[in-house]
Amino acid sequence: MNYILIGLALITVVLLAVRWLATTTPEKAFPVLVSLAIGLVGLAVYMALVGRLAAAIPFVMGAWVAYNRFRRIQQAWRQATGKPKPAASDSHIGRDEAYEILGLKPGASPTEINAAYKNLMQKLHPDKEGTEYLAQKVNLARDTLLDKK
Numbered sequence: 001m002n003y004i005l006i007g008l009a010l011i012t013v014v015l016l017a018v019r020w021l022a023t024t025t026p027e028k029a030f031p032v033l034v035s036l037a038i039g040l041v042g043l044a045v046y047m048a049l050v051g052r053l054a055a056a057i058p059f060v061m062g063a064w065v066a067y068n069r070f071r072r073i074q075q076a077w078r079q080a081t082g083k084p085k086p087a088a089s090d091s092h093i094g095r096d097e098a099y100e101i102l103g104l105k106p107g108a109s110p111t112e113i114n115a116a117y118k119n120l121m122q123k124l125h126p127d128k129e130g131t132e133y134l135a136q137k138v139n140l141a142r143d144t145l146l147d148k149k
Contacts, residue, residue, distance in 0.1 A: 003047070003055040014040070014062040037063045098141035110146060117142040
């Protein structure tokens with residue numbers, strides 16, 4: 001009975017970890033997933049050695065779920081960051097593209113530009129699961145419209 005409770009508790013922890021991994025970058029996720037998979041496989045081997053093969057199955061399944069989740073996260077990350085990242089100093093965009101990036105109509109006031117910039121950066125900042133490429137584009141759009149360059 002104790003092994004079943006331990007197994008259920010560990011499955012819950014694994015599912016919570018997988019949920020966290022869905023919102024993080026692969027660079028942050030990889031060491032956690034490797035540790036998780038090694039730990040789950042190690043527990044499965046231990047359970048099999050002490051004669052609790054049935055209790056080992058959830059650990060193997062948890063490791064499999066973690067592996068599949070990582071593959072999906074990695075594929076999505078590669079698709080999202082597939083564009084080459086321009087150097088911020090080399091990039092130039094037109095005013096029309098800058099308005100489009102910020103989601104504004106041409107002729108927006110500096111207050112509207114700064115509000116749109118702040119709203120987008122809260123979502124797209126690299127520390128908030130955005131990418132450097134997107135943050136650079138938003139910065140460049142704001143700078144273009146406010147004539148900061």
